[in-house]
Amino acid sequence: MDNKEQKHTDVNTLGEFGLIERLTSDVGTHHDTTVKGIGDDAAVLKYGSEHLVVSTDLLVEGIHFDLIYSPLKHLGYKAIVVNLSDIYAMNATPQQVTVSVAISSKYSIEAMEELYAGIKEACRRYDVDLVGGDTTSSPKGMTISVTAIGKVDKDKITYRSGAKKGDIVCVSGDLGSAYLGLQILEREKQLYLSNPGIQPDLEDQQYVLERQLKPEARKDMIAYFEKDKLVPTAMMDISDGLASDLMHICKASDVGAYLEEAKIPINQQAQMLAIKFQLDPITTALNGGEDYELLFTIDEKDLEKIRYMPSTYIIGEITDKEDGIKLHTSGGNIHPLKAQGWTHFSE
Amino acid sequence: MDNKEQKHTDVNTLGEFGLIERLTSDVGTHHDTTVKGIGDDAAVLKYGSEHLVVSTDLLVEGIHFDLIYSPLKHLGYKAIVVNLSDIYAMNATPQQVTVSVAISSKYSIEAMEELYAGIKEACRRYDVDLVGGDTTSSPKGMTISVTAIGKVDKDKITYRSGAKKGDIVCVSGDLGSAYLGLQILEREKQLYLSNPGIQPDLEDQQYVLERQLKPEARKDMIAYFEKDKLVPTAMMDISDGLASDLMHICKASDVGAYLEEAKIPINQQAQMLAIKFQLDPITTALNGGEDYELLFTIDEKDLEKIRYMPSTYIIGEITDKEDGIKLHTSGGNIHPLKAQGWTHFSE
Numbered sequence: 001m002d003n004k005e006q007k008h009t010d011v012n013t014l015g016e017f018g019l020i021e022r023l024t025s026d027v028g029t030h031h032d033t034t035v036k037g038i039g040d041d042a043a044v045l046k047y048g049s050e051h052l053v054v055s056t057d058l059l060v061e062g063i064h065f066d067l068i069y070s071p072l073k074h075l076g077y078k079a080i081v082v083n084l085s086d087i088y089a090m091n092a093t094p095q096q097v098t099v100s101v102a103i104s105s106k107y108s109i110e111a112m113e114e115l116y117a118g119i120k121e122a123c124r125r126y127d128v129d130l131v132g133g134d135t136t137s138s139p140k141g142m143t144i145s146v147t148a149i150g151k152v153d154k155d156k157i158t159y160r161s162g163a164k165k166g167d168i169v170c171v172s173g174d175l176g177s178a179y180l181g182l183q184i185l186e187r188e189k190q191l192y193l194s195n196p197g198i199q200p201d202l203e204d205q206q207y208v209l210e211r212q213l214k215p216e217a218r219k220d221m222i223a224y225f226e227k228d229k230l231v232p233t234a235m236m237d238i239s240d241g242l243a244s245d246l247m248h249i250c251k252a253s254d255v256g257a258y259l260e261e262a263k264i265p266i267n268q269q270a271q272m273l274a275i276k277f278q279l280d281p282i283t284t285a286l287n288g289g290e291d292y293e294l295l296f297t298i299d300e301k302d303l304e305k306i307r308y309m310p311s312t313y314i315i316g317e318i319t320d321k322e323d324g325i326k327l328h329t330s331g332g333n334i335h336p337l338k339a340q341g342w343t344h345f346s347e
Numbered sequence: 348m349d350n351k352e353q354k355h356t357d358v359n360t361l362g363e364f365g366l367i368e369r370l371t372s373d374v375g376t377h378h379d380t381t382v383k384g385i386g387d388d389a390a391v392l393k394y395g396s397e398h399l400v401v402s403t404d405l406l407v408e409g410i411h412f413d414l415i416y417s418p419l420k421h422l423g424y425k426a427i428v429v430n431l432s433d434i435y436a437m438n439a440t441p442q443q444v445t446v447s448v449a450i451s452s453k454y455s456i457e458a459m460e461e462l463y464a465g466i467k468e469a470c471r472r473y474d475v476d477l478v479g480g481d482t483t484s485s486p487k488g489m490t491i492s493v494t495a496i497g498k499v500d501k502d503k504i505t506y507r508s509g510a511k512k513g514d515i516v517c518v519s520g521d522l523g524s525a526y527l528g529l530q531i532l533e534r535e536k537q538l539y540l541s542n543p544g545i546q547p548d549l550e551d552q553q554y555v556l557e558r559q560l561k562p563e564a565r566k567d568m569i570a571y572f573e574k575d576k577l578v579p580t581a582m583m584d585i586s587d588g589l590a591s592d593l594m595h596i597c598k599a600s601d602v603g604a605y606l607e608e609a610k611i612p613i614n615q616q617a618q619m620l621a622i623k624f625q626l627d628p629i630t631t632a633l634n635g636g637e638d639y640e641l642l643f644t645i646d647e648k649d650l651e652k653i654r655y656m657p658s659t660y661i662i663g664e665i666t667d668k669e670d671g672i673k674l675h676t677s678g679g680n681i682h683p684l685k686a687q688g689w690t691h692f693s694e
Contacts, residue, residue, distance in 0.1 A: 008455040011484075019456065020482050023463045029476040033442045033498065036478075043478035045443060047498060048397035056479055056494055058447040062486040095380045096392060100405040100492060108355040109366065116370045129376040131383075131390035132403055135367050137358075138490075139409040145447060145492035147403055151380065151394060 039252070040160050041089040041236050042150070051157060053150045055086035061141035068192070069185040072111055074213045075144075076118025082239065083148040084126050085217035085292045089237040090159075091225060092152035097123065098132035100145040107142065115144075126219060156231050158296070163234035163253035167297040169316035170232075170306060172218045174265040175242055176281065179288025180273045181205070181212025207269050215292045220310075228305045232296035241289040244339035246316075247325060249297065256323040259286075259316035259337065262330045286327075287339070386599070387507050388436040388583050389497070398504060400497045402433035408488035415539070416532040419458055421560045422491075423465025429586065430495040431473050432564035432639045436584040437506075438572060439499035444470065445479035447492040454489065462491075473566060503578050505643070510581035510600035514644040516663035517579075517653060519565045521612040522589055523628065526635025527620045528552070528559025554616050562639045567657070575652045579643035588636040591686035593663075594672060596644065603670040606633075606663035606684065609677045633674075634686070 011019055020038075029037040035051065036044035042055035059065060059079050067075070080097060087094040099119055103112065112135070123130050128148070188200045217237075225231065234253055238245050242264070250257050266274075266285050274281040297318055298306060306312045319326075325337045358366055367385075376384040382398065383391035389402035406412060406426055414422070427444060434441040446466055450459065459482070470477050475495070535547045564584075572578065581600055585592050589611070597604050613621075613632050621628040644665055645653060653659045666673075672684045 007457050009457060011450065011452065011454060011456055011459065011482075014456060019459065020480070022456070023459055023482070024477065024480070027467065027470075027477050029478060031442050031474075031476050034476040034478055037476060038479055043443065043445065045478070045496070047399055048395040050395035050397065052394055052399075054443070054445060054479060054494070054496065056445040056447055056481075056492065058449050058481070058483055058490065058492050060449045060483060060485045060490070063449075063484050095378050096390065096401070098390065098401060098403040098494065100403055102405050102407045102410075102490065103358065105358065107358060109358055109361060109369070110354050110356060112358065112366065112370055120374065123374075127378075129378050129381040129384060130371065130374050131376060131381055131392070132385055132401060133367070133371070134403075134405070135358075135370070136405055136407060137410055138407050140487055143405065143407070143449065143485075143490050145403065145405050147401070147445065147494040149392070149401065 036159065041086040042092070044090070044157060051152050051154050053087055053090045053092045053152055054147065055083055056145070056147040057083050057086070059144040061143065066189070068189050070213060072114035073118035073121070076115040077122045077214055079144045079146050080119055080122035080126070081215055081217045082292060083146040084128065085237040085239070087148050087150035088217055088219060088222050089235050089294060090150070090152060091156045091222060091232065091235060092150035093222065094126060094128045094148050094150040096129045096131045096149045098147045099130065100133050101135050102138035102143040103135065104138050104140050104142070126217065158232050158235040160234050160236050160249050160252035163249055163255050163297040163318045165255060165318055165320055166300050167233050167318040168300055168303060168314055169246070169257055169259065169318060170296050170298060171238070171242070171265065171313050171315050172221050172294040173291070173311050174267040174270065175238065175291050175293060176274065176284035176288040177208045177211040177267050177270040178215060178290040179284050180270050180277070181208035181210070182290070183277055184209060184273070185212065205269070205273065207267060208273060212290065215290065217292055218294045221294050224309050228309065230298065230302055230305045232298050235294055235296035238291045238293045238295050239289060241287040241339065242295065243286040243337050245295050246337070247339050249295065250325055253318070254321055256319040256321050256325055257316055258319060258326040258328055260328050263313060263315045265313045286337070383506070388433040389439070391437070391504060398499050398501050400434055400437045400439045400499055401494065402430055403492070403494040404430050404433070406491040408490065413536070414489070415536050417560060419461035420465035420468070423462040424469045424561055426491045426493050427466055427469035427473070428562055428564045429639060430493040431475065432584040432586070434495050434497035435564055435566060435569050436582050436641060437497070437499060438503045438569060438578065438582060439497035440569065441473060441475045441495050441497040443476045443478045443496045445494045446477065447480050448482050449485035449490040450482065451485050451487050451489070473564065505579050505582040507581050507583050507596050507599035510596055510602050510644040510665045512602060512665055512667055513647050514580050514665040515647055515650060515661055516593070516604060516606065516665060517643050517645060518585070518589070518612065518660050518662050519568050519641040520638070520658050521614040521617065522585065522638050522640060523621065523631035523635040524555045524558040524614050524617040525562060525637040526631050527617050527624070528555035528557070529637070530624055531556060531620070532559065552616070552620065554614060555620060559637065562637065564639055565641045568641050571656050575656065577645065577649055577652045579645050582641055582643035585638045585640045585642050586636060588634040588686065589642065590633040590684050592642050593684070594686050596642065597672055600665070601668055603666040603668050603672055604663055605666060605673040605675055607675050610660060610662045612660045633684070
């Protein structure tokens with residue numbers, strides 16, 4: 001009876017990041033327990049002498065996951081992992097998670113037990129306490145909301161905004177595999193829908209499928225940083241894609257950057273699959289998303305510390321803002337980097 | 348291609364509380380930053396010397412709200428308030444909230460701005476910082492997830508489990524109005540759907556409508572407790588209904604209780620509307636839900652402190668567990684109390 005709007009501007013005109021920016025641009029913070037509000041992987045709070053980070057995520061069936069090919073146990077595991085990844089991206093150690101699940105009546109108790117088996121498995125593996133949550137009903141499909149809380153020493157908090165000219169750009173592992181895993185699953189889904197009797201042969205695609213269905217968060221990197229007394233100057237996790245996420249760091253830090261195409265780590269299986277799918281492997285690495293690797297920058301004085309750090313790849317350098325964000329191709333050309341990350345709204 | 352279950356047990360067989368209990372019964376906590384996990388209005392954490400409470404909620408269109416009669420601004424306001432109510436129910440002071448919203452493409456930017464106007468209005472009014480959140484897309488409808496964080500002195504934390512025999516049962520305001528507000532809105536919706544030209548006359552129903560559409564959390568009560576140095580022995584907020592929520596306290600505290608029917612506060616407008624709807628006013632007060640009043644118990648030695656406390660009603664007493672949970676009717680009869688709270692699954 002209400003809700004008649006004078007004007008209707010499609011949310012697609014702004015995209016996901018544009019929309020939240022528009023909605024929250026006037027939001028300030030004023031409690032002394034709030035150190036950093038909206039705008040990073042996680043909010044930073046200060047209670048007493050302790051610093052906490054808090055991150056929250058909403059996973060929606062049909063947008064973020066497809067139960068035709070996501071086993072529920074994997075889905076529960078992934079729902080936790082993607083949130084913990086945000087906590088690690090602040091150089092923090094996760095402590096607690098809360099989980100809320102809305103489900104339609106098509107889900108059985110056994111299905112929910114599968115989902116929770118994955119949730120609990122991730123909590124055990126990453127050593128976090130499941131401290132809250134509820135289940136409620138939904139008219140259609142499943143929605144999972146996870147909030148993760150971590151702790152961090154004040155002098156180790158790593159924001160997106162600390163990168164400066166001359167810093168080295170690093171990534172914690174290979175990129176593009178999760179995206180290729182998704183391509184395979186989508187292809188198999190189409191085959192299955194047209195012929196449910198078919199049994200998919202996914203044998204030699206195990207690596208990329210696992211990267212998509214059951215990703216891991218880089219807990220180990222935080223331990224390496226701690227051990228080597230290295231504090232990155234900026235960090236975030238790669239959820240939207242290397243290109244898009246590097247742009248976030250550059251924007252927050254008010255700098256430019258270049259990436260060396262030849263240095264970007266791509267798994268061999270992923271490389272071959274990309275070609276099979278007639279995709280440029282480097283494009284899948286730059287724009288694929290959902291890799292949940294850590295993208296971070298370090299001061300050049302710390303170069304020696306990372307040279308022998310396990311699974312750490314140097315892929316570029318931070319430059320002046322005026323120099324823009326560039327890709328140095330293997331062929332010797334320089335291109336402006338384009339972000340084609342997963343902005344669900346504009347699909 | 349997976350997810351074929353051997354067994355399919357309908358979630359309705361357990362209900363909302365039964366399901367989450369079954370899914371999380373084996374979940375323990377082991378971090379020393381975790382004081383209390385699943386099972387109260389909020390989790391209790393301890394970071395350094397500070398105690399925090401954390402609560403999270405998922406509101407789903409078509410289940411928890413209906414946009415035919417919920418103005419988006421009110422909805423945003425209510426989404427925050429119902430979470431803060433859980434924080435107050437721990438006798439804590441909310442500090443931060445995070446908000447995630449999933450929307451289908453039918454929602455315009457202007458609609459989202461309305462929703463966020465309500466969210467920000469509630470944050471201002473309750474003095475909390477909006478520190479995180481995101482928007483994402485949904486195949487259908489809207490889902491809102493809110494997490495609230497508050498702080499509390501260790502010796503003031505009020506769990507559901509502290510009620511003991513002889514304690515006095517209190518409530519912070521009148522009950523049943525929100526439910527009656529919902530009945531009116533549902534009736535008007537039916538009228539509107541059958542004749543969209545009709546203009547509803549809601550003049551003299553303002554109070555119950557506001558209780559439903561734009562409820563307030565009892566921030567003031569926490570201030571009264573502080574001022575009078577009163578710490579309730581147990582507390583929770585009334586979201587499911589007085590009967591159901593009292594049962595939660597009794598179960599957690601391992602006690603029984605009785606309520607005096609004549610003492611349960613019911614607003615006069617609500618009383619008249621109940622009769623108009625051919626509902627028993629006391630039934631709406633016991634089972635209506637969504638009142639977001641605080642239900643709490645106090646030691647009898649504190650009786651003098653609440654006698655003159657604003658909007659505090661003494662409605663019963665805690666008894667032995669063996670005595671069960673009873674209603675003393677105005678007619679002098681004693682009935683076992685039945686909970687008919689809103690368990691969405693079993694609708």
